[in-house]
Amino acid sequence: MAKKRILPIPGIWSFTVPVNAAAGALLGYMVGSTNGAPFTGLLLGALFAGALAYVLVQHVGSRRTGRLIGAAATAVVGFLIAGFAGFVFGAFVGLILSWFAYWVGLGLYRAGLPSYATMGEVLWHNSFHLICGLIFFFLIAPIVVVIPLSFNAQDFFTFTPEMLALDPAGYSLKHYQDFFTNPDWTRPLRNSFTIAPLATILAVSFGTLAAIGLSQSHVPGRRAIMAILISPMIVPLIISATGMFFFYSKLGNWMEGSLGMSRDLVGYIKVVLAHAALGIPFVIITVTATLVGFDRSLTRAAASLGAGPVRTFFKVQMPLILPGVISGALFAFITSFDEVVVVLFVGSAAQKTLPWQMFTGLREQISPTILAVATVLVFFSILLLTTVEFLRRRSERLRGITPS
Amino acid sequence: MSDTTQTGPMRAADGTPLKKSLARALRRQKLRALMLIAPLLIFILVTFIAPIADMLFRSVENQIVADTLPNTVRALKSWDPETGELPGEPVFAGLAVDLQTAAELKIHTKLGSRLNYESPGISSLFRQSGRKVDDIGKEFQKRFVALHPAWKSGETWAALMGSDEWLEQARGWSRDQGPEPRFRLRKSAANALPRTGEVYLAFARDVQGTGRKAVSAEKPWPVLFTALAQDLGQASPEDIAAIDGPAAPLVQQAAAAISSFEPYSYRDAFIQMDKAWGEIGTWEVIKLYSPRYTPAYFLNAVDLELTPHGIEPAPENERIYLKLFWRTLWMSLLITFCCLALGYPVAWLLANLPSSKSNLLMILVLLPFWTSLLVRTSAWKILLQQQGVINDVLVWLGLIDDANRLVMINNKFGTIVAMTHILLPFMILPLFSVMKTIPPTYLRAAKSLGATPWTAFWRVYFPQSVPGIGAGSILVFILAIGYYITPELVGGTQGVFISNRIAYHISTSLNWGLAAALGSILLAAVLVLYYTYDKIVGIDNVKLG
Numbered sequence: 001m002a003k004k005r006i007l008p009i010p011g012i013w014s015f016t017v018p019v020n021a022a023a024g025a026l027l028g029y030m031v032g033s034t035n036g037a038p039f040t041g042l043l044l045g046a047l048f049a050g051a052l053a054y055v056l057v058q059h060v061g062s063r064r065t066g067r068l069i070g071a072a073a074t075a076v077v078g079f080l081i082a083g084f085a086g087f088v089f090g091a092f093v094g095l096i097l098s099w100f101a102y103w104v105g106l107g108l109y110r111a112g113l114p115s116y117a118t119m120g121e122v123l124w125h126n127s128f129h130l131i132c133g134l135i136f137f138f139l140i141a142p143i144v145v146v147i148p149l150s151f152n153a154q155d156f157f158t159f160t161p162e163m164l165a166l167d168p169a170g171y172s173l174k175h176y177q178d179f180f181t182n183p184d185w186t187r188p189l190r191n192s193f194t195i196a197p198l199a200t201i202l203a204v205s206f207g208t209l210a211a212i213g214l215s216q217s218h219v220p221g222r223r224a225i226m227a228i229l230i231s232p233m234i235v236p237l238i239i240s241a242t243g244m245f246f247f248y249s250k251l252g253n254w255m256e257g258s259l260g261m262s263r264d265l266v267g268y269i270k271v272v273l274a275h276a277a278l279g280i281p282f283v284i285i286t287v288t289a290t291l292v293g294f295d296r297s298l299t300r301a302a303a304s305l306g307a308g309p310v311r312t313f314f315k316v317q318m319p320l321i322l323p324g325v326i327s328g329a330l331f332a333f334i335t336s337f338d339e340v341v342v343v344l345f346v347g348s349a350a351q352k353t354l355p356w357q358m359f360t361g362l363r364e365q366i367s368p369t370i371l372a373v374a375t376v377l378v379f380f381s382i383l384l385l386t387t388v389e390f391l392r393r394r395s396e397r398l399r400g401i402t403p404s
Numbered sequence: 405m406s407d408t409t410q411t412g413p414m415r416a417a418d419g420t421p422l423k424k425s426l427a428r429a430l431r432r433q434k435l436r437a438l439m440l441i442a443p444l445l446i447f448i449l450v451t452f453i454a455p456i457a458d459m460l461f462r463s464v465e466n467q468i469v470a471d472t473l474p475n476t477v478r479a480l481k482s483w484d485p486e487t488g489e490l491p492g493e494p495v496f497a498g499l500a501v502d503l504q505t506a507a508e509l510k511i512h513t514k515l516g517s518r519l520n521y522e523s524p525g526i527s528s529l530f531r532q533s534g535r536k537v538d539d540i541g542k543e544f545q546k547r548f549v550a551l552h553p554a555w556k557s558g559e560t561w562a563a564l565m566g567s568d569e570w571l572e573q574a575r576g577w578s579r580d581q582g583p584e585p586r587f588r589l590r591k592s593a594a595n596a597l598p599r600t601g602e603v604y605l606a607f608a609r610d611v612q613g614t615g616r617k618a619v620s621a622e623k624p625w626p627v628l629f630t631a632l633a634q635d636l637g638q639a640s641p642e643d644i645a646a647i648d649g650p651a652a653p654l655v656q657q658a659a660a661a662i663s664s665f666e667p668y669s670y671r672d673a674f675i676q677m678d679k680a681w682g683e684i685g686t687w688e689v690i691k692l693y694s695p696r697y698t699p700a701y702f703l704n705a706v707d708l709e710l711t712p713h714g715i716e717p718a719p720e721n722e723r724i725y726l727k728l729f730w731r732t733l734w735m736s737l738l739i740t741f742c743c744l745a746l747g748y749p750v751a752w753l754l755a756n757l758p759s760s761k762s763n764l765l766m767i768l769v770l771l772p773f774w775t776s777l778l779v780r781t782s783a784w785k786i787l788l789q790q791q792g793v794i795n796d797v798l799v800w801l802g803l804i805d806d807a808n809r810l811v812m813i814n815n816k817f818g819t820i821v822a823m824t825h826i827l828l829p830f831m832i833l834p835l836f837s838v839m840k841t842i843p844p845t846y847l848r849a850a851k852s853l854g855a856t857p858w859t860a861f862w863r864v865y866f867p868q869s870v871p872g873i874g875a876g877s878i879l880v881f882i883l884a885i886g887y888y889i890t891p892e893l894v895g896g897t898q899g900v901f902i903s904n905r906i907a908y909h910i911s912t913s914l915n916w917g918l919a920a921a922l923g924s925i926l927l928a929a930v931l932v933l934y935y936t937y938d939k940i941v942g943i944d945n946v947k948l949g
Binding site: 033034038124128138140142143146156157206209213214218219220225227229234236239240241242245247274277280337338340341345355358359362363370371373374381385388389 | 750796
């Protein structure tokens with residue numbers, strides 16, 4: 001697989017220009033139809049893209065310069081059609097068009113394939129990548145779309161003409177302001193950040209101990225125990241919620257009646273217990289996975305040097321399994337933080353969490369503040385994802401060092 | 405060891421036999437492992453397994469009829485609905501006592517709504533009769549008061565039914581001393597007058613529960629007179645004579661006079677109160693649901709009905725559950741299939757790209773995985789709306805007319821698209837981890853031996869990826885059949901699952917038994933799948949992220 005293989009250059013008139021013209025025609029058709037003249041757009045788009053491709057491939061050797069030229073030319077055209085917004089979109093489209101021109105014109109589409117690949121194989125290879133690209137788009141686009149919409153100055157759930165014209169008046173932070181000042185949202189936010197950490201602490205402390213127990217070499221009935229401990233993850237939430245609804249109301253009555261606790265406190269205890277139960281399987285799974293690669297001779301070495309079991313645990317075992325514990329904790333946290341069904345059934349209005357408020361918001365009076373909340377949560381999950389990835393790599397590195 | 409000629413068992417350093425010593429060490433090790441697991445195991449058993457068990461119990465539990473109408477249920481045992489005749493006077497007499505007591509305790513409406521699930525309209529019968537039923541008690545009260553005016557006072561009743569010890573304690577009680585001493589029945593009176601004893605106990609508990617007045621200061625319930633009249637009519641003279649305490653002469657006088665009471669027909673009184681008491685159907689329902697456990701909820705959950713004439717299919721317009729189960733099943737299958745169709749190519753690409761690129765692309769899979777379910781559902785709700793982004797773009801491109809925007813939400817399509825998006829990472833991740841282990845050289849080897857790319861894929865690669873397909877599909881399917889939030893928000897009426905019906909019964913119709921039965925059926929289905937998953941993948945091999 002020589003990287004610097006010379007790729008066959010397709011014919012400029014027989015292949016590059018027609019293909020680019022077709023792409024340009026498609027884009028031109030779209031632009032044209034929004035302006036009421038689809039076929040003029042199609043024709044002009046084809047001419048423009050074909051010409052651009054010819055100029056770039058034949059006369060501009062440096063691809064970077066070429067792409068700049070393409071972007072600039074299309075931006076000017078866009079500006080003429082739709083002003084400033086047209087300029088920005090045009091530059092973007094131009095970048096894509098000029099990239100496409102080089103990709104087709106220099107035969108880069110064969111880059112990932114052996115030189116003996118037939119035309120059918122080349123076509124399939126690239127369509128396959130296109131299909132995968134579309135699936136990735138399907139995965140990520142809904143999440144990304146929410147972000148710009150959350151800055152909408154209107155109470156609409158779609159792009160307003162002002163937003164599309166990139167007019168600053170079309171954007172505002174008012175939904176964010178509402179989110180951070182309206183008690184309808186701040187109270188659930190506070191509740192979420194009270195319940196989730198408590199549930200996480202419970203889940204992690206019980207879960208880590210049990211995972212260590214499970215990783216010992218002789219555990220009677222390990223399979224059965226494991227099945228019970230994992231069950232909260234397997235049983236559908238609606239069933240867990242139904243069961244908990246019946247059982248926890250009795251538990252709550254007992255705590256209020258016999259232990260004399262206040263109604264609110266009991267409500268929080270119920271939700272925290274329920275969420276801890278739901279988070280435990282994740283802790284078990286991640287911590288057990290880390291313990292699989294744990295070198296037992298280290299604990300034996302610690303014992304032979306005179307450390308007690310507790311000291312061994314905190315000084316030797318814990319630092320090594322810490323990445324697993326933390327990522328288990330993050331899973332438990334996000335489980336509780338995201339959870340709606342159980343809190344809906346077990347909690348009362350005082351324990352309303354953020355997802356619960358979003359759920360009612362979506363079901364009853366859909367308020368655009370939800371978009372702002374969603375955006376904040378997306379960034380929150382990016383943060384969590386980054387942390388988990390970091391920890392996973394660190395754990396792999398640590399395990400790479402210790403001989404197994 | 406080789407130079408000794410030891411014949412006995414091998415021994416450890418401290419002289420105990422090695423076998424025993426090893427066994428002890430093993431036992432200690434097991435114990436330590438169990439001690440580490442025990443706290444969590446107990447925690448899960450209490451916070452998770454117990455609620456599930458409670459739900460299973462609730463799906464067959466039916467205590468309320470026997471608890472609220474104990475005398476009626478007992479008397480109904482000897483009644484056979486097949487005769488086509490109304491139950492006899494003892495049943496109505498029992499109902500008179502039970503219903504009055506229930507009405508005083510305000511629990512008759514609960515029973516009414518319970519039976520209303522089985523026979524619509526019965527709840528209003530209970531509600532209305534509950535309001536009028538103490539006319540029966542007042543009639544008897546009049547008769548007893550005519551015998552002796554002392555019957556009107558609560559003190560007489562307390563003296564008759566309360567034990568001597570309790571009377572002693574209660575005499576000195578005033579409200580500022582805290583709650584009144586707990587009421588206790590007089591044994592001789594409870595023995596001679598069993599129904600009166602039960603009713604009076606309920607009365608005393610109720611008065612002491614509110615704590616406002618002393619038991620003896622509260623006006624006696626009219627139902628006490630009904631119960632007393634019934635008991636005196638049946639009690640043996642020896643038992644009556646055995647009643648001791650301050651009110652004994654009074655009750656003995658009443659016992660002597662009871663035979664001179666004008667005959668009273670409880671049946672006529674009830675039929676006058678509401679015609680429905682004279683209908684056999686009402687009594688059939690009560691008899692049918694008097695056992696403490698009933699299969700009725702499960703039968704309802706599969707569109708059957710428990711009727712006096714056996715198990716029958718529910719009326720045509722009420723058969724929704726089988727349809728819902730069926731829809732849940734095939735929509736979950738469809739979603740699983742969509743996830744597989746979209747997930748397979750992506751997993752293949754991720755597994756075959758160099759790791760620097762695949763790690764980058766993996767983020768695109770993991771980000772949705774980590775993003776809140778509500779965020780993704782709201783995103784789809786916003787995208788799919790008629791005034792939403794997708795419709796706008798389609799109109800903008802001139803593909804559809806502004807007047808004919810596509811309806812993509814609040815129907816099956818919305819549910820399938822949104823759930824496919826939400827569950828797709830759960831398909832990609834197991835597929836990826838299996839495909840990662842398939843050496844790419846196999847494909848090349850197949851091709852070099854003359855296979856076409858398709859044959860090489862289908863005969864060599866695909867069979868090796870089947871475990872991943874199995875794992876991902878079962879995982880997605882299990883998750884899909886229990887989904888609630890997404891169908892609820894984007895499914896409308898046509899795209900909802902069985903779980904939405906469970907939630908409806910929990911929070912709106914309050915038919916908790918039926919919700920529990922539906923949940924139990926769903927749970928059974930999931931457990932079967934879970935077992936299969938465990939056999940195919942092994943639960944220890946579940947990986948996250």
